[in-house]
Amino acid sequence: MNEPIIGRKIKHALDERLSLPAETRARLAAARAHALERQQVRESLPALAFAGRVGMRLSDPTQWFRHVILPVALLVAAIIGMEQWQERQRGAQATAEIVEVDSGLLKSDLPIDAYLDRDFLAWLKRSSD
Amino acid sequence: MPPAIACHPRDRTSTTRAPPLATRTELSAFLAGVERRAYKQALYAVRDDAAALDVVQDAMLRLAEKYGARPPDELPLLFQRILQNAIRDYFRRQKVRSTWTTLFSALIPGYGEDDTDPLDTLAAEPGSRAAEGPSEAMERSQVLDFIEQEVSRLPARQREAFILRYWEELDVAETALVMGCSEGSVKTHCSRATHTLAAALKARGIEL
Incomplete structure (x- = not known):
């Protein structure tokens, strides 16, 4: 038994029965048209839906507050908070540096070269003033 | 008859780049090219004209709704898969209906005596x-x-x-x-x- 040959012959036989009654062809054409309509809806749906959502939100003051004002206010508050936190960090770091120099002076741990540095002496004068 | 755009596996060409998505015309041509064989396939399986048409319509809808914008080269395999699933769904529904019919006929005397057995339809x-x-x-x-x-x-x-x-x-x-x-x-x-x-x-x- 040669499977491909039998398969091919039966395929030809089945192909001969593809001429369908007019009513069946009409129903298949209607089904096809219906399916294509659904594809059309799907293609245009995302843009329309987005436009619809935006329009709905902007037309209602409550929606304006929830979807525009509130998020923007939260964003601004977050930026201000971060800025303040960074400022505080910078201040603490500067204080720590001064404490380190002062304690070095008090303990006489400062290297002798520091006293020969004009900038350092100028800084000491400014600090004492 | 519309031109057979990728309506048959032998017509498909291999592409290396991302192929363009199917347009409405291409999907229409594809469906027109496969619908009669699809109907016959369904008919061989369900052995009922109306049910076969329903199965094909269901498969066409699923393809258009979910995969209608896929590249034309992918449509034949997708449609075949959807069609086979639609045929299986038909038999599942028949099985459920048969189960409920059997249940009601056992509980209610005389229920379903005049109904035709789905198996009779399948064996027609x-x-x-x-x-x-x-x-x-x-x-x-x-x-x-x-x-x-x-x-x-x-x-x-x-x-x-x-x-x-x-x-x-x-x-x-x-x-x-x-x-x-x-x-x-x-x-x-x-x-x-x-x-x-x-x-x-x-x-x-x-x-x-």
Whole structure:
């Protein structure tokens, strides 16, 4: 038994029965048209839906507050908070540096070269003033 | 008839870049090219004209809604997969209906006595559409009827594999993909189907 040959012959036989009654062809054409309509809806749906959502939100003051004002206010508050936190960090770091120099002076741990540095002496004068 | 744009596996061309998505015209041409074979496939399986049309319509809708914008090259395999699933869904619904009918007929005396058994519908002879005409045409028509009848009588998986391989001309890997089974299973199903059909034709004295 040669499977491909039998398969091919039966395929030809089945192909001969593809001429369908007019009513069946009409129903298949209607089904096809219906399916294509659904594809059309799907293609245009995302843009329309987005436009619809935006329009709905902007037309209602409550929606304006929830979807525009509130998020923007939260964003601004977050930026201000971060800025303040960074400022505080910078201040603490500067204080720590001064404490380190002062304690070095008090303990006489400062290297002798520091006293020969004009900038350092100028800084000491400014600090004492 | 519209031009056959990627309506058949043998028409497909391999592409290396991302192919363009199917337009409405391409989808329409594809569906027009496959709808009659799809209807026949469904008819061989469900053995009911109206149910076969419903199955095909369902498959077309699913393809258009979910995969209508996929590249045209992908449509044949997707549609075959959807069609086979739609046929299985039909049998699942029939099974559920049959279960409820049996349940009600057991609980309520007289319920469903006048209803037709779905199994009667499934076992109905489909060979009642023989074309009339000259004797040779009639003889040929009877042979074709017999072939269709034998294809319809094949076990579901064998028929599915045979039709996909030899009628839709998918290769073994594509058939396995559509059927959701291994390539070895496809070969086995095809071999058994072909053997059964050849034996039936031989027993009837039909030479193709």
